[in-house]
Amino acid sequence: MSLIIADAVTAPAATPLEDARAQLAEAVAVLGYDQGIYNMLATPRREMTVSVPLRMDDGSSRLYIGHRVQHNFSRGPAKGGLRYSPNVHIEEVRALAMWMTWKCALLDVPYGGAKGGINIDPRQHSMAELERVTRRYTSEILPIIGQERDIPAPDVGTDEQTMAWIMDTYSVNKGYTVPGIVTGKPISLGGSHGRASATSRGVTHIALAALTHHGIRHQGATAVVQGFGKVGHDAALFLAEAGVLVVAISDQYGAVRNDTGLDVAALSEHMRATGSVVGFTGADEFDALDMLELDVDLLVPAAVEGVLHEGNAARVRATIIVEGANGPTSPAADRIFEERGILVVPDILANAGGVIVSYFEWVQANQAYWWNAEEVESKLAERMQAAWRQVVEYAAKRALTLRAAATILAVERVAEAHKIRGLYP
Numbered sequence: 001m002s003l004i005i006a007d008a009v010t011a012p013a014a015t016p017l018e019d020a021r022a023q024l025a026e027a028v029a030v031l032g033y034d035q036g037i038y039n040m041l042a043t044p045r046r047e048m049t050v051s052v053p054l055r056m057d058d059g060s061s062r063l064y065i066g067h068r069v070q071h072n073f074s075r076g077p078a079k080g081g082l083r084y085s086p087n088v089h090i091e092e093v094r095a096l097a098m099w100m101t102w103k104c105a106l107l108d109v110p111y112g113g114a115k116g117g118i119n120i121d122p123r124q125h126s127m128a129e130l131e132r133v134t135r136r137y138t139s140e141i142l143p144i145i146g147q148e149r150d151i152p153a154p155d156v157g158t159d160e161q162t163m164a165w166i167m168d169t170y171s172v173n174k175g176y177t178v179p180g181i182v183t184g185k186p187i188s189l190g191g192s193h194g195r196a197s198a199t200s201r202g203v204t205h206i207a208l209a210a211l212t213h214h215g216i217r218h219q220g221a222t223a224v225v226q227g228f229g230k231v232g233h234d235a236a237l238f239l240a241e242a243g244v245l246v247v248a249i250s251d252q253y254g255a256v257r258n259d260t261g262l263d264v265a266a267l268s269e270h271m272r273a274t275g276s277v278v279g280f281t282g283a284d285e286f287d288a289l290d291m292l293e294l295d296v297d298l299l300v301p302a303a304v305e306g307v308l309h310e311g312n313a314a315r316v317r318a319t320i321i322v323e324g325a326n327g328p329t330s331p332a333a334d335r336i337f338e339e340r341g342i343l344v345v346p347d348i349l350a351n352a353g354g355v356i357v358s359y360f361e362w363v364q365a366n367q368a369y370w371w372n373a374e375e376v377e378s379k380l381a382e383r384m385q386a387a388w389r390q391v392v393e394y395a396a397k398r399a400l401t402l403r404a405a406a407t408i409l410a411v412e413r414v415a416e417a418h419k420i421r422g423l424y425p
């Protein structure tokens with residue numbers, strides 16, 4: 001039997017962790033904290049890297065590398081998604097875990113931050129292989145997860161089925177069913193109404209609030225959405241439902257454009273049938289990179305990190321950027337957008353709808369009492385809009401960008417928790 005080491009594990013050229021640490025350093029400087037606080041918050045509290053051997057359907061085997069990083073748990077259990085992508089690297093997982101800490105603190109959800117990942121391309125595997133790899137990864141990280149310790153959820157390349165396998169593996173190990181071990185699980189297993197679309201709902205609440213803030217009418221406003229996965233797909237649908245013209249959408253295979261507004265529901269059908277937006281008859285195909293530079297009211301990056309950077313920021317013509325993805329904008333691009341008067345609504349605010357409803361799901365699962373869809377949706381809207389107002393007011397009062405304001409508010413809450421608990425260095 002052959003053993004294949006899947007994909008070389010090499011560090012990417014510019015790491016999201018550098019971006020995350022630069023954002024933290026700026027917040028720490030404004031707050032007047034010392035180097036000790038920076039060091040503590042720049043470094044994960046706990047992390048685990050595991051080998052994940054996989055027996056393939058044909059009898060051969062592969063070895064993948066998995067991580068779980070718990071950046072912080074001073075305000076509650078660590079919380080964050082699990083990513084399956086060939087690009088997963090420990091540096092990326094550390095950055096994503098740090099952003100989860102700020103997101104939970106900003107939205108006042110009683111969690112710290114975590115993230116996990118395996119350097120696997122889920123598209124290259126059968127369901128049976130994905131189930132085996134998920135169960136093995138879960139068994140390996142079992143000592144550090146738990147409903148009161150660290151609660152995984154879906155992220156890029158994972159979904160509610162992945163969460164169901166994690167829940168089952170964990171529960172079988174414990175000897176009883178533990179629905180609170182994951183969120184984003186199927187409703188039939190104790191998932192919450194509204195979790196599957198919660199991130200996109202939240203992105204839409206924030207995008208509409210940002211358009212209003214800028215004096216742009218929703219009806220007929222133009223938008224571009226990068227990524228047509230769990231976040232981008234429903235965000236495009238909800239924006240179109242609100243009257244916004246979604247003029248371009250991309251996935252990793254290409255981009256489609258229709259300047260009179262894409263029929264998002266028809267594109268969704270095409271996607272379901274073919275696996276990509278490419279080839280959709282109701283639109284023209286064009287270069288996915290050019291899409292980020294279209295002259296629109298709203299740009300929603302909802303795919304991966306680092307897509308808006310020093311090299312393209314000067315050419316971006318959107319009036320507002322709402323970050324559906326985590327870490328799509330580098331600090332250098334942020335500075336360019338600030339100089340050019342482009343409003344950037346940061347990830348830790350814009351895409352927080354997912355973790356808010358994950359929190360609702362965890363509360364419901366732990367109480368074994370479930371809410372209806374309307375209750376979930378209205379509580380989500382309330383929290384997103386309150387956080388938007390708070391960040392906008394704080395930014396205006398202190399002449400900050402929305403990212404700086406959001407990060408400072410979040411970092412201050414986490415540092416405060418350390419201080420009150422007596423862990424302040």
Ligand SMILES: NC(=O)C1=CN([C@@H]2O[C@H](COP(=O)(O)OP(=O)(O)OC[C@H]3O[C@@H](n4cnc5c(N)ncnc54)[C@H](OP(=O)(O)O)[C@@H]3O)[C@@H](O)[C@H]2O)C=CC1
Binds near residue numbers: 156157229232351
């Ligand atoms: N799921 C959630 O609840 C949350 C997700 N996020 C963040 O949102 C982002 C998207 O996550 P999610 O939707 O869950 O992930 P999915 O795996 O469901 O979808 C990812 C999408 O991005 C596309 N994509 C990947 N690379 C590129 C690229 N280079 N250019 C254009 N499109 C690309 C994929 O294309 P293809 O389909 O062709 O592979 C797919 O459409 C991530 O940054 C994630 O961390 C943030 C908060 C919560």
Ligand SMILES: O=C(O)CCC(=O)C(=O)O
Binds near residue numbers: 100183184
């Ligand atoms: O729902 C969650 O727990 C976390 C979702 C996530 O990974 C994110 O917000 O980036």
